[in-house]
Amino acid sequence: MVKTVMTLDEYQQLFLNKQASARELVMETFARIDKVEPSVKAYLTLCRELALDQADRQDKKLADGKETGKLSGVPVALKDNMCTDGIKTTCASRILEDFVPPYNAQVTDLLNDAGAMIVGKTNLDEFAMGSSTENSAFQLTSNPWDLTRVPGGSSGGSAAAVASGTVPLALGSDTGGSIRQPASFCGVVGLKPTYGLVSRYGLVAFASSLDQIGPFTRNARDAALALDVLAGHDEKDATSLQYKAASSYTKDLEQPLKGMKAALPKEYMQEGIDPEIKQVLLETAALLETLGVDVDEVSLPYSKAGLSAYYLISSAEASSNLARFDGIRYGYRPEEFDNLEELMVRSRSEAFGSEVKRRIMLGTYALSSGYYDAYYHRAQLLRNRIRQQFVELFSRYDLVLGPVTPSLPFVKGEKTDDPLEMYLGDVFTVDINLAGLPAISLPCGFSQKGLPIGMQLIGGHLAENKLLKVAYQLEQQMNLDLVSPVAREVLK
């Protein structure tokens, strides 16, 4: 077997050309996981047996000459807030520490049906609330580029799993940047699709109107392949779009970019942004121009206000979504209690982490009678303005270029005492969720210390094709070496 950090495409080629069986590919995956996990800690649960069973089914299909799936032979990982029938789904929370759902998320079914082998469930900030995966109740995940640093969050485990070379595809969920920011921190591609393109059924809800599932991959082409499997209407999700791409998302990757128009909001380059990130942003803009894309500087006046609207709306929805964890039917409950109220209060007090509690309180407050108009309602009005702002912008431009984060991957513990500082890191990503738009986080350079820097390509409603095409061609031009030190170590 070839000893490299392989792409999704390469796994599938090995399998289809019978250079490696699916079983061998899974065994190799677990061998790599065993090597890197002690230092990276990306996974909360490993599913060795189930993955091998699935591998054997794929091998048998291939041997029998039956049609294999679009992801046959590909090991994948799921963020541990996506339900897996018979496998623990914890949301990295004590309150769901032993929760085993009796059903699959729609994406779990889609991956299984496509022949993918789910090897494990990855770490996250508790209930996807956070930007560093440090809010996990169970373990700290390390950035494969620098083990002293965070992988970003909340889908830090999935980003680290791909960056450490254990799987070519991992799913994350993005409510305010939770795919794009860890993708940027870990030097991988992260795609947050248009709201409603991928079913949310079985994704444990954080903020229902903002949550969206998407892939982490090693490159744009793999993201397109993953999206081919994940995108599509699901009647179990009422917010799922009645839309299916006419053909593969890989179809347009090589189409010339000439004549496309990109917008570069000047607000994205103002105070607070790390100069190294700004430098990569400008280089990327220049590179786009050499590819024939017109890049204009524009203004997005509401871009700063998005952060407050986001934290109000997402916390309000979270306060309601997380109310069901009351210790009555499943999940954590204290061993002894005297009455109903004590059971509920203690279950929630003892098993939720502090960040989750903070957001529940913020959200409850924002929805309270007498405060609703001042907070939740105003936030919704602002959300509409932001949406309009993007609709207007995308009537003139094909894409918006911007940074993913204002700062480089930070050292563990550096921001844990300052939640507000942590929230400010989401300033460039949350607007996209408020507007329900697609965006890709694409590795575009490195800091002097060798930390990856991602750029964000934002598209209009259902413009995934355009984003993937631009990302793919930027990759071809940049030709960056994106094998992390940890992944490199594994190959030795």
Add this chain to the structure above:
Amino acid sequence: MKWETVIGLEVHVELDTKTKIFCNCPTTFGAAPNRHTCPVCMGLPGTLPTLNKAVVDMAVKAGLALGCRVEGLSKMDRKNYFYPDLPKAYQISQYDLPICTEGAVNIEVDGNKKTIRIHRIHIEEDAGKLLHDEYEPFSYIDYNRVGVPLIEIVSEADMRSPKEAVDYLRAVRAILQYAGVSDCRMEQGSLRCDGNISVRPMGQEALNAKVELKNINSFKELQKALEKEEKRQIELYSFGQGDQVVQETRRWDAAKGRTISMRSKEDAHDYRYFPEPDLKPIVVRDEQISMILKTLPELPAAKALRFKEVYALTEKEIEVLTAEKALSHFYEETVKAGADAKISANWVLGDLLRYLKEKEMEPGEQQVAPSQLATLIGLVEAGTISGTVGKEVFAVMFDTGKDPEVIVEEKGLKQISGTDELQYIIEKVLKENPASVEDYHAGKKQAVGYLMGQVMKATGGQANPRIAKEMLEEKLKA
């Protein structure tokens, strides 16, 4: 001082859909606890609701039947509160954009028509049920009812007495039963009612503090609870303790026959309503409304008018017959099967209703079919059996559902109309009662009555009285 009572009702009605509002679990009543549940209605993490279209159609139908305006655009909201019977810790309901608004229901007050306005109708999901066992230190929860679709019909505060409130609730119930959107059984909880009541000095415009009454389980309890609360408030105002009448929720304790304070305004829940992000707004198009309008059957008011014209029944008869869809249906089917309209009404309003009441059954639950009653009426009319025997046969029919002919045959209840047999018996009676025969000839015509009694006695009540009397008089005159 004269007092005026002001009442408004909030009526919850379970819609008669096959499946629940947000999942495919059945809605049938009476299953083993927690049998009708799934990850969606149990609100397990990650699951999502999808709206059952039949619920929207039925809510629209209910709205049309109650004379409401159907809103083209409405939406679902979350009503947040913690309780073990509510698995998501929020109820999906409608807050500021309900599906129907501005309806009206007519009732009769002292012979005059009065219109009770409906403020709004909204769609929501039902909660589960807690079961307490007094010998256990814990409670059980049955989630079968979670997610059963409900509509809440909120009236304006247009009722001025407990009696009007009961009449209004009866009218609403009849209309919804006719429309076929709910069976409206209070004892099974498919019809539930909260009452809002306040009193004010006659002539005063401003409303005084209102009290919400909960836990009312029958029409009778509604009347009692409202009367009791009305009295309590008037007494407090009359004795200078009006400050004790406060806006609060009080629970009706049927056993003790009084209302008990549950929570004051200060303790009222803050439900933190906000739009349900998991569901799209509900759009009802004009074509959909006209389609549903076409499926709306004849409603009580129209039926009453028709009964008056076609069957020539009295106001009182019509009122009782049309109050329950099942009863009016039974009546019309009996007439359709060939029975006389007036006689059928007597049977339905007399014997049928009496037995239903005795057995504590709802119209429609009885064994006997309309065609069987029509046959029975035919037997009586033809003189095959007497009216008295007919009532006896009906009692058996009601319990067993057997055909009347079979019962008559089995019990040997056929009337003796054969002249030969009667001839013999009459002659025997005359022979045995010479004194009465003499009385008759002496001009005491009432002696016929006594002799008839003897004939009936001799035949065990089976003689056809009309024929027997004719023959007896003929014999006496001879």
